[in-house]
Amino acid sequence: MRFSDIIGQNGVKELLSHGVDIGHISHAQLFAGRCGYGALPLAVAYAQYILCENRRDGDSCGVCPSCYKVAAMEHPDLHFSFPVSNSEFVIKRNTSGSSEITSDSLIEKWREMMNVCRDGDMQNTIPQGYFNESEWYEHIGIGKNGQGIINRSEAYEIIRKFGYKSYEGGYKILIMWLPERMNDSAANKLLKLFEEPAEKTLFILVSQSPDAIIKTILSRTQTVNIPPIGVEDMTDYLSARFPGIDAGAVAKSSQGDILSAHAMAEDNDEDDTNFNMFASLMRLCFAVNHTGLIEWGENAASLSREAQKDFISYSLRMLRDSYMVTVGVPQLNYSFGRHAQFITRFFPFVNNSNIEILISEFERVALELSFNANTKILFVHFALSISKLIRKA
Ligand SMILES: [Zn+2]
Known part of the structure; x- marks a missing residue:
């Protein structure tokens, strides 16, 4: 090599x-x-x-x-x-x-x-x-x-x-x-x-x-x-391999990670686990559906460690992009397709009153995942605490 x-x-x-x-x-x-x-x-x-x-x-x-x-x-x-x-x-x-x-x-x-x-x-x-x-x-x-x-x-x-x-x-x-x-x-x-x-x-x-x-x-x-791969390099790489896609948008959204970029570029609409998980978590949060949140947590706990980490990085991107819209810089929202569509309705719930604590809650889970935590307790507790934080907005 x-x-x-x-x-x-x-x-x-x-x-x-x-x-x-x-x-x-x-x-x-x-x-x-x-x-x-x-x-x-x-x-x-x-x-x-x-x-x-x-x-x-x-x-x-x-x-x-x-x-x-x-x-x-x-x-x-x-x-x-x-x-x-x-x-x-x-x-x-x-x-x-x-x-x-x-x-x-x-x-x-x-x-x-x-x-x-x-x-x-x-x-x-x-x-x-x-x-x-x-x-x-x-x-x-x-x-x-x-x-x-x-x-x-x-x-x-x-x-x-x-x-x-x-x-x-x-x-x-x-x-x-x-x-x-x-x-x-x-x-x-x-x-x-x-x-x-x-x-x-x-x-x-x-x-x-x-x-x-x-x-x-x-x-x-x-x-x-080793930093994320730069947006320009990623765009060049993607446009050579996937001529049909909006390489620039995928490059930005992948945040410099070639594995995420491939997953997004190859995305067929039926298999979008991260989006579905994020959307359903937020729906359950707004509905204050405790039973649903606990089930969501148990389901998240059953995923592979890598899938769990992927979900966390995906969610952090969604929070970040939503916050950019909230604070009036939508051009820094790098999401596209239905992810962007979701954000058009979701963004008001991510703002100055909760962005920091929301992000630190997601990051805490990511960190604990590296330490062989009991994932069932971790994700159930996480789902319940996100529900409180998102409704605080
Ligand atoms: Zn040589």
């Missing part, structure tokens, strides 16, 4: 390549940003740049032996670590007798996920390396509601791998995807390695919830913020 394969993110690409060019590479870095911003593909492109034998013009060459090996996810000095769980697939393969499985048991699945073009016809295929946590769990056969962890055996494996020199004499790199899934015991094992790494060692942690990473690990990393 080259930097040129990544959508937008020119600022980050320059920052990263320039660091390498002047020999400044921090040994433990945290790439923080949503999966749909491209944090993972950026980490791989960065690793490929560092390992490339023939870097030029701020990018890897793409054709040297090293670049080939990275592209195949088979470079001996590039290691991956990611959340795993005991899927049927793993149990079949796990012959070592150990009860805890590690990333190595799933490395073939990981390569498939990283390399295989997804979602049918080429035109609508999401580029390599852009996928979210539940897609990964679905791919390894534990279902999109599954939850993987980075466990102690994994930490031992990493320590073993980083205990000897690189094969090819250059850098030795670990890309750890979703370090927020690391448990205490793994984190304790890895602390010393992160603190006193061997020379030419690089750890890249790729996280979408840095708040949920164990603090001792977090404090040993240097953060590289």
Whole structure:
């Protein structure tokens, strides 16, 4: 994967390549940003740049032996670590007798996920390396509601791998995807390695919830913020792939997240879970229908973690766009289609008296979702408290 394969993110690409060019590479870095911003593909492109034998013009060459090996996810000095769980697939393969499985048991699945073009016809295929946590769990056969962890055996494996020199004499790199899934015991094992790494060692942690990473690990990393993909880059990308849509509107509404943008661009009207959930929550709130709100909360709790987070970001967009209309700047309302139509009736209920507290309530739920909260209690309580807040307006 080259930097040129990544959508937008020119600022980050320059920052990263320039660091390498002047020999400044921090040994433990945290790439923080949503999966749909491209944090993972950026980490791989960065690793490929560092390992490339023939870097030029701020990018890897793409054709040297090293670049080939990275592209195949088979470079001996590039290691991956990611959340795993005991899927049927793993149990079949796990012959070592150990009860805890590690990333190595799933490395073939990981390569498939990283390399295989997804979602049918080429035109609508999401580029390599852009996928979210539940897609990964679905791919390894534990279902999109599954939850993987980075466990102690994994930490031992990493320590073993980083205990000897690189094969090819250059850098030795670990890309750890979703370090927020690391448990205490793994984190304790890895602390010393992160603190006193061997020379030419690089750890890249790729996280979408840095708040949920164990603090001792977090404090040993240097953060590289991966921002949302810029509107212009997103518009260019979308208009090339989806000629029939209003690329500019979708780009704005997707808020820099390629996965959201694809979901919106491919939207067929029958499957609009977020819109339906938001609209029904608001209807129940206005009707002060307590039984309905409790049912709504239970239903929300039964969704996958990723779907729940998606709903929260969707709702935050709807609140933001409604507020823009309320305060007289409708041109900053980026919603379109029936989302916009809904806002024309809904906006007066989001105003200065409740916008802040509404947003913080949605954000609180998003944060608690990262911490394995009891989602049934969380969403029922949430639905009831939103009902109070929205009627306060
Ligand atoms: Zn190369």
